[in-house]
Amino acid sequence: MTGDNVEDIEIQLLLEALFRRYHYDFRHYAQASIKRRLKQARLQLGFRSFSALQDAVLHDSAMLSRLLDFLTVQVSEMFRDPGYYRAMREKVAPHLRTYPSLKVWIAGCSSGEELHSFAILFGEEGLLDRTLFYATDINPAALEAAASGVYALDRIKAFTENHQKSGGKSSLSDYYTAAYGRAAFDKSLRRNVVFSDHSLVTDAVFAEVQLISCRNVMIYFDRPLQDRALGLFRDSLARKGFLGLGSKESLRFSAHSGAFGEFVRGEKIYQRRDP
Amino acid sequence: MSGEGMQAVVIGASAGAVQALSRILPALPGDYPMPVLVVVHIPADRSDLMAALFQAKCRLVVKEAEDKEPIRPGVVYFGPSDYHLLVEADRTLSLSSDEPVHFSRPSIDVLFESAADTYGPGLVGVILTGANEDGAAGLRAIAALGGLALVEDPAEAFAPAMPAAALKQCPGARSMSLGAIADCLAARGAS
Numbered sequence: 001m002t003g004d005n006v007e008d009i010e011i012q013l014l015l016e017a018l019f020r021r022y023h024y025d026f027r028h029y030a031q032a033s034i035k036r037r038l039k040q041a042r043l044q045l046g047f048r049s050f051s052a053l054q055d056a057v058l059h060d061s062a063m064l065s066r067l068l069d070f071l072t073v074q075v076s077e078m079f080r081d082p083g084y085y086r087a088m089r090e091k092v093a094p095h096l097r098t099y100p101s102l103k104v105w106i107a108g109c110s111s112g113e114e115l116h117s118f119a120i121l122f123g124e125e126g127l128l129d130r131t132l133f134y135a136t137d138i139n140p141a142a143l144e145a146a147a148s149g150v151y152a153l154d155r156i157k158a159f160t161e162n163h164q165k166s167g168g169k170s171s172l173s174d175y176y177t178a179a180y181g182r183a184a185f186d187k188s189l190r191r192n193v194v195f196s197d198h199s200l201v202t203d204a205v206f207a208e209v210q211l212i213s214c215r216n217v218m219i220y221f222d223r224p225l226q227d228r229a230l231g232l233f234r235d236s237l238a239r240k241g242f243l244g245l246g247s248k249e250s251l252r253f254s255a256h257s258g259a260f261g262e263f264v265r266g267e268k269i270y271q272r273r274d275p
Numbered sequence: 276m277s278g279e280g281m282q283a284v285v286i287g288a289s290a291g292a293v294q295a296l297s298r299i300l301p302a303l304p305g306d307y308p309m310p311v312l313v314v315v316h317i318p319a320d321r322s323d324l325m326a327a328l329f330q331a332k333c334r335l336v337v338k339e340a341e342d343k344e345p346i347r348p349g350v351v352y353f354g355p356s357d358y359h360l361l362v363e364a365d366r367t368l369s370l371s372s373d374e375p376v377h378f379s380r381p382s383i384d385v386l387f388e389s390a391a392d393t394y395g396p397g398l399v400g401v402i403l404t405g406a407n408e409d410g411a412a413g414l415r416a417i418a419a420l421g422g423l424a425l426v427e428d429p430a431e432a433f434a435p436a437m438p439a440a441a442l443k444q445c446p447g448a449r450s451m452s453l454g455a456i457a458d459c460l461a462a463r464g465a466s
Binding site for chain 2: 008030031035036037074075076216220223246247248249
């Protein structure tokens with residue numbers, strides 16, 4: 001990056017301001033995506049420059065939550081990449097069944113599509129009652145949405161197709177009530193879920209878990225930050241615990257690649273290496 | 276035509292992409308000195324076959340782009356389906372799962388705008404056949420920073436909407452036949 005591009009300087013200063021003032025640390029996110037999101041935020045929030053946006057966010061914490069929605073909110077699908085869930089069902093679940101109790105961490109849960117997918121899958125595989133889920137995100141609004149389990153009805157068709165392709169043993173319609181253009185997922189799916197504010201960038205290990213699913217979150221991090229998150233995952237996993245990543249994420253270039261072995265080739269499911 | 280200062284080529288295509296790209300990518304020499312980054316609109320549930328398809332036809336190395344991968348000259352990178360492809364300032368690639376742009380993920384605009392930020396006047400942008408408006412804003416960004424903007428002649432394109440939109444939003448772009456685009460890109464690398 002050339003040092004004399006005013007916009008790039010402004011963006012770096014804005015990210016520094018967010019960290020110093022609110023401890024939200026986007027400084028080591030992949031810059032091209034952050035820049036694109038910040039440009040959208042600046043336009044839609046009506047600021048002339050990133051410096052003006054910085055001024056507003058420093059002095060008005062309400063502006064922070066509006067900005068966070070641009071910087072963090074991920075639109076995912078339930079059972080996105082059905083092959084991943086099929087592999088969880090067919091290859092990972094048999095191992096998980098050998099544990100009397102389970103802890104599962106959905107890291108970067110956003111509005112909860114992945115959490116609900118796992119809860120449904122665990123129910124179908126007879127694991128739900130023995131499992132405690134941790135669903136974490138840095139955006140309080142996203143956590144709230146995840147905890148409510150309500151999605152627009154027009155998304156349900158794609159969710160249903162994905163669920164079937166993942167080897168679903170029940171009907172997705174068993175789990176939600178449709179009304180007023182929205183589908184509200186059954187709260188029994190969230191009975192054993194702890195929703196929590198947690199940052200892979202600045203926070204530490206909080207539990208020992210048998211499975212971590214963190215999909216399309218680290219893709220936004222730069223290499224050193226990816227290594228930090230993967231170190232956190234390694235230290236949070238029980239012996240021979242499982243780690244699932246997004247379909248285009250890989251441990252190949254990571255400093256921690258030696259800590260994990262490939263468990264399901266092609267579906268980015270890894271297992272912690274332990275003697 | 277000289278290749279002075281040119282550092283990278285970005286290409287966007289949609290409906291009719293395979294045939295159009297088949298006129299261009301195989302025409303590039305094996306020692307091409309620039310990276311070629313390509314985004315094609317493919318349905319999310321389709322496996323990523325473009326790289327394998329074109330490797331068989333090309334003298335250059337053709338591969339699917341990976342997150343955090345350093346960009347190398349003489350390599351054709353295809354953006355994977357269901358992810359945006361972006362160029363970082365340190366000349367590595369990154370992928371994102373952000374919402375679709377113009378109903379498309381990958382989006383041509385996302386690639387072109389991020390590449391323009393990094394390469395400035397050293398970038399060649401090419402819009403080929405397609406049925407929506409994706410890529411027009413990206414091509415305008417490339418031209419605005421002094422890069423070279425090329426568009427497939429809408430009269431000859433399989434689907435004219437995308438090249439027509441690009442020409443409308445980016446009046447400085449040159450409208451050319453596929454053969455002329457291939458010659459121009461090959462010549463840009465030959466200096």
